Amino acid sequence: MGAVASRELARHLDDAILPELWRRRTQLSDDEMVSMYDLVRRALRAYHPVELQALGEDKEELVAQFIYTKVLRLAPGHSESQACPESAPSNSYALCAYFRRYLIDCLRSASHQRNVSMENEGMEQEIDLHAHALDDPVDSVLMDYGLDERRVRRAARDFIASLGGPEQVVLAGSLGWCSESKGGLSAVAAEYRVPSYHYRAVKLGVTMKKTANAEDFSNTKIGRWFSDVLGIEIAPDNRDAILVALNLLAAESSALEMNEAA
Template sequence: MIETLSSAESADLVRLWRCRQTLSPDDMGAMYRIVGEALGACNPPELQVLGEGRQELVAQFIYVKVLRLNADPADPGEAEERAGHSAPSTAFALCAYFRRYLIDCTRASAFRRKLSIGDQITEAQLEDEVGASEELDGCLAEHGLSVQRVQLAARAFIAGLPEPERLLLCEGFGKEAEGGLSGIASRHAIASYHYRAGRLGLVHKREGLTADYAKTRLGGWLQQTLGIAIEADNMAAILQVFKILGAEASYV
């Protein structure tokens, strides 16, 4: 049974929704609480199809679709997205919106299997995707890169990150971190960890695919520093770079 909102919560939801990209931290917290509680009993079948933690999917939904923290106002699709969804005032409307988001995620599953960017990228996942490193000696060379050059670039990238993002990357990228990203954030008291992880590129706007991932710190580093376009044809090189980055992160 879907939760119901009180009249005060419904009014606050509509008010906050209409100015959701200019909210104060306190208002963001209020919005997160209202939406999170409203979705407490919302269990669409797509949750089982995706096979991911429900709490994390709800957090991603709020981050991407509710607070729209990674939206680009200059993107023509952004105005279209805003116009396409009026402010919800009921838990039922929020649940329907959440289900549409999950459907978008399932439609992008083929790409996600190819480019495994989620809460964590593990060494085993990378091996499964690209095979042993000796099979990929030429994939970096095709982009004018060598293992040594990528290693140096990875060290510089890690060193240039703000400390919270550096902790999330070094403890959550390339290895299994206890408790995932939320566990890292709890151990180091990292505020707004999901927003930071999204901006970094550890949490990805799944239905946005390559265009949105290019706007993250990791996506920008791949394209601007290493010169690798985020395209399906370059997945072998990208995953090899991620494998090197994961190894370097584990040394910090």
């Protein structure tokens, strides 16, 4: 298994146990607390929101404070009764949104207002904008690109509509409504009689050669959709936004099949 696949598997495993641990976060055993601590650190390792620069503090220290006060609720005054099981983040993206909300709270606190001018360069308006977007963890990832979930879903529907029938099947067999079919994409292509399905998958961007790089993906149809339509450059720093947009593309592919079935 490649390094990228291993990281993705680890992320999915973390997402699977995160909600359950979160709901019991005031009653965890010592081993579970260590697991929760490591899980949160992994989720936030590659996350660098703009608020970190405004605070000017060490990220590791802020992450530790976030885990201590907001995740494990160990700070004085955070009683068990204050925990909200219903608000458990469902995945690592939602956890990033929770961390960003914490950073915004830090910016708003009196101790940090002494060090950060709320008037300079519209900082106050910027913080209000971030706080509003953080009500939705998906939008919190997309907002830096001038996007939200509604706009990406609409763009995804337009993109799918622009594809030919065989390519729509390849997309569905890779990301969408039949992506978990037994036998994988090859079985789906055989069932729907899609010729040259592997070639179509490479051109579309749902299958990449082992030697492929970011530039190769940029030249696929999905890659050009990211850059030309969504304005998201294919780069490591944009990984979170790319994954969110791919998930929304997959969701729209699945929704298309359900609508047709209805």
